[in-house]
Amino acid sequence: MSLSVAGLCGVITALASAQDWVEGGDLPWTGLSWVRTSWAGASRSCTALPGANKTGSRERRTADLAWSGSDAVMIRIPAQVHFRPGPSPKASVTGDADIVEHVRLRDGQLAWDTAEWGHAIDCLQPDDLVVQLSGPAVTAWTVSGSAALDLSDLHQDVVRITARGSGAVTASGDVRDVAVEAAGSGQVDLGRLVTQTATANLHGGGNLRLADAKQESLRLTLHGSGAVSAGGTAHEVSLDSSGSGRADLGRLVADRASATVRGSGDVDLAPRQDADISVSGSAVVRLHGTVARINSHVSGSGQVKQVP
Template sequence: MIRLLVIIAVVGFLTCIVTLGGAVALGGRDIAAQGWDRWSWSDRDWNIGWDEHGQRHGSWRNHHKDDPEWATTTREIAWDGATALMLDVPGEVTFTQAPEGPGKLTVTGPKRSVDTLTLSGGRLTDGVSHTGGRLKIILTAPKVTRFELKGVDRLNIEAYDQDSLEISTTGMAKVTGQGKTKALKLNMTGAGDADLAGLDAESAEVSISGAAEATIAPRTSAKLDISGSGEVDLKTRPLKLEKNVSGSGEVRELES
């Protein structure tokens, strides 16, 4: 078995060398004249985005650098009073619970995306294809208790204090959170990551399908359901623990 793995590794390495050599041979003149810098792909040059059909693709930032429609802008949107935030745009969200009163969204990103954003029933959408990366979104509202993320969305929850909190993620979404709640419900599909060690919860229900990872800190009870290679890391020892693992997943319990 080890010998087979070594052979595969060597063959792969040689294939990479041959491919690189071919690229140099084909582009040798341009490389010699303009250097390797012109041929590098850095985070400054390449954007990953999604179109209106949810298809992932990339684009050159420099291609739009002089287009005013791609200039960075900030827009405030009055929160519509919904108890859930659902993203239909790639976003990096910071949520801070506010006292009673009207809430608001502050969104920063390419003008062509920000100007077309609409909010209805807590669902944020836009009318253009996305090639500008994640929008930066700050939500300040009093009674938001449910969040839905997908793709590579990011969510940071600060100063949370509600009876319940429900988070659903698909893809490679990432969540962090601090505060307290009586009942936490976390549903994860894909390979996302949820670090809720800073959330003081009385009870927690976690359902993972895929390779997602969750860190939680329930005090009274925890019900954990893992299908696939997902992992749950318990930072507390709840009085009642129910777990169901199918596949290579794992529940890491706090050692006494």
């Protein structure tokens, strides 16, 4: 009997510990609600890692990282990463002293120094490590896992953002062309990034917010239960959606809009000259304002509505 009770207590303790890590907080520098991933499956490796144990050393230190700059940066550790353009490459990491010594920036990859520490990806909260980067323009960023990336005051021709997992990306400044590839449940907030053209492919349950600004074109692919929102004006808007996603583009006044919507999606558009809409399934597409020409095809119980 004593063994059974001990085993049950161990299970309850493990579940309680996992729950503590599942509960999220707020990122102070974005205001976005943070969704933590469960680390229960990695708990055995977590307890074996110095510095990942909350009861261990809490001494914090800052260390410089060797970085000569690069066109692309891949973030493979759970950290808050801040980038600001500057004349010369600089990089530093701040966090628990036992953890900082295992962080490396090699060939544009921000990662642990050993494979063993690679298993700590779910053991740390993103605010445990803060990485500061500064240097010439980086044109491609990749965020994996639960990392958080903040790009400040960008002024460049192009930038490509790839987000995989539950992480968060924010950006500000002005960029001529932006491309977003997102898979998972992450958040990409480009509400303070002014662009001329934007292309985005979302897979899963993530969210994308674009700036309320004047732009030439916006091309969106939405697969899953994710959501995208944008405002301002555009010459052309195109949308390909499948699943139960939400496209909140009723505040984006466009000359022309085309949309192919499959599934149970919910779409708002605001074209003025031309609207080409195809709906299959139970999706609903609302066209805001007066549209000069509407070409629509509906298959199933879906609807194309005109609203004020």
